[in-house]
Amino acid sequence: MTEWTKRDRLAAVFAGEKADRPPLSAYTHEVAAERTGEALTRASLDYAKKWDWDWIKLNPRTVHYAEAWGNTYDYDNYPVPGLPIPAQTHAVINDVEDTWKIDALDLTANEPIQEQLGVIRDVTAGAPDTPVFATLYSPLNVFTKLAGIPFTSNAPAAPGSTSTLTIQDFIRGDRAGLHHALHAIAETLAFYAEEQRRAGAEGLVFVIAALTKPDFLTEAEFNEFSRPYDNIVLDGAKGSYRVVHTCGEQSHPEWFQDYPLEGINWDHTDDTNADFDAPLAKTKVGGVNHALLSGFLDVDSIADEVRREVTEARRAADDVLVVAPSCSIASTAPDEALNAYKEAVLD
Numbered sequence: 266m267t268e269w270t271k272r273d274r275l276a277a278v279f280a281g282e283k284a285d286r287p288p289l290s291a292y293t294h295e296v297a298a299e300r301t302g303e304a305l306t307r308a309s310l311d312y313a314k315k316w317d318w319d320w321i322k323l324n325p326r327t328v329h330y331a332e333a334w335g336n337t338y339d340y341d342n343y344p345v346p347g348l349p350i351p352a353q354t355h356a357v358i359n360d361v362e363d364t365w366k367i368d369a370l371d372l373t374a375n376e377p378i379q380e381q382l383g384v385i386r387d388v389t390a391g392a393p394d395t396p397v398f399a400t401l402y403s404p405l406n407v408f409t410k411l412a413g414i415p416f417t418s419n420a421p422a423a424p425g426s427t428s429t430l431t432i433q434d435f436i437r438g439d440r441a442g443l444h445h446a447l448h449a450i451a452e453t454l455a456f457y458a459e460e461q462r463r464a465g466a467e468g469l470v471f472v473i474a475a476l477t478k479p480d481f482l483t484e485a486e487f488n489e490f491s492r493p494y495d496n497i498v499l500d501g502a503k504g505s506y507r508v509v510h511t512c513g514e515q516s517h518p519e520w521f522q523d524y525p526l527e528g529i530n531w532d533h534t535d536d537t538n539a540d541f542d543a544p545l546a547k548t549k550v551g552g553v554n555h556a557l558l559s560g561f562l563d564v565d566s567i568a569d570e571v572r573r574e575v576t577e578a579r580r581a582a583d584d585v586l587v588v589a590p591s592c593s594i595a596s597t598a599p600d601e602a603l604n605a606y607k608e609a610v611l612d
Contacts, residue, residue: 271319271395275468278585279506279527279548287579288319289588289610291558291603293596294349299326300340302380306387313392316603322398322470323388324593325381328353330402331410332377333370333453344424347595352425358412359428361435364442367411369452378457382464389465398468398506399461404450404494406474408443411450416475432481436490443490451494455501468506470530471499477517487520499525508550512592514538522546532591534574542581550587552578558602559595568605575609 274288298308305325313321327350328338335357342352358364372378389397402410409416412435413426422428435443458469476482476491499507508528509521516538518531522545530550533541534557541549553574556562564570575588588610 272467274319275396275506275587278587281548281585283584286610287584287586287588289607290318290320290322291316291590291594291598291606292322292324293594293598294324294327295596296343296349297596299324299349302384302387306384306391309384309388310391313388313395316607318395320396320398320468320587321388321392322589323381323384323400323466324349325384325400326351327402328410329377329381330407330454331356333372333375334367334411336411336413339425342425348424349593350424353413353423354425356411356413356426356428358408358446361430361438361442363412364435364439364446367446367449369449372453372456372460378460382460385461385464385466396467396506397465398470398508399458399464399466400470400472401454401458401461401498401502402472402474403476403491404447404454404498405476405491406472407450407454408446409476411446417478417480432490436486447490447494448497451497454498458498458502458505462502462505466505468508469502471495471502471507471509471526473509473511473516473521475513475516477511477520478513478515484517484520492524496525508587510592518543518545528587530589530591533578534591540581541578548585548587549578549582550589551591552586552588553590553606555590555592555594558590558598558606560597560599560602561595567599567602571602571605572609575606579610 269285274284277284295308298304337355338351339354340351344352413423413428414430507526509526510530514535514537516531518529518539521529526547528548528550534554
């Protein structure tokens with residue numbers, strides 16, 4: 266191929282083949298712009314065009330999934346610095362028995378969902394040569410937000426939440442009710458995934474977040490309460506490039522080998538996780554620690570360290586990878602780091 270397009274690169278690496286170079290992107294939560302679809306569209310396009318990424322990952326406000334079922338939030342109050350989650354003011358799940366109140370939604374007139382579908386349409390129209398990846402949280406991830414409960418046993422509840430419940434309370438208290446809620450959420454999200462594709466998204470980042478940690482769920486519990494519902498959603502996204510994001514320490518990328526996916530994104534720089542040369546059956550998406558790219562780590566030269574990490578990842582994957590951070594980066598990430606990040610792929 267004489268001249269590779271952005272779409273050509275993605276198609277090649279997701280098929281397990283080398284392109285002229287790996288496709289490249291980075292993404293952030295535009296907290297100041299996420300209240301309205303119009304502002305989020307502008308911010309997303311401005312960021313993508315500034316850096317000329319090969320693909321755009323849209324980061325909607327993290328709680329819009331829970332808003333779809335009726336949770337409410339205070340967008341003037343983000344209590345935890347650096348965490349893009351506003352304070353919860355109302356949750357639809359406040360007790361174990363409330364799981365039976367969760368039903369599949371008709372999304373045709375659901376304001377939070379329709380707003381984000383509008384963002385996808387507008388961003389794809391504004392950047393027609395750049396593939397757009399939508400973001401979709403897993404059913405269990407959405408459930409934790411509906412209940413305002415933490416991901417780990419020693420973490421506080423969600424910002425603004427007064428809940429003292431944990432996922433184990435739902436498992437022990439009403440296993441059938443938890444399955445009911447997760448199935449309803451999964452059916453809704455599967456339809457949402459189809460609508461994201463119809464709106465113009467060519468890919469999907471499916472966010473497991475930190476649900477693989479052993480103090481949240483055992484592997485057997487993950488297989489019962491996450492895996493079957495994840496597959497319902499991912500089947501709904503068939504036809505898109507589906508990438509799972511499993512976050513932080515003990516993220517177990519190997520658990521997702523048999524998921525209906527094209528790619529796996531995890532933090533390979535964390536000592537509890539598989540290295541980037543791990544023998545995974547999916548295309549590897551990553552290459553640099555998001556905290557490093559955000560400028561949060563104390564290193565002698567951020568540019569040199571970014572180049573080193575990306576170069577090592579390219580070597581480990583034999584250059585068949587999608588270069589991306591291990592998680593969303595800070596909106597304040599220094600240009601020095603991002604320039605070095607691009608240079609490690611383009612030079």
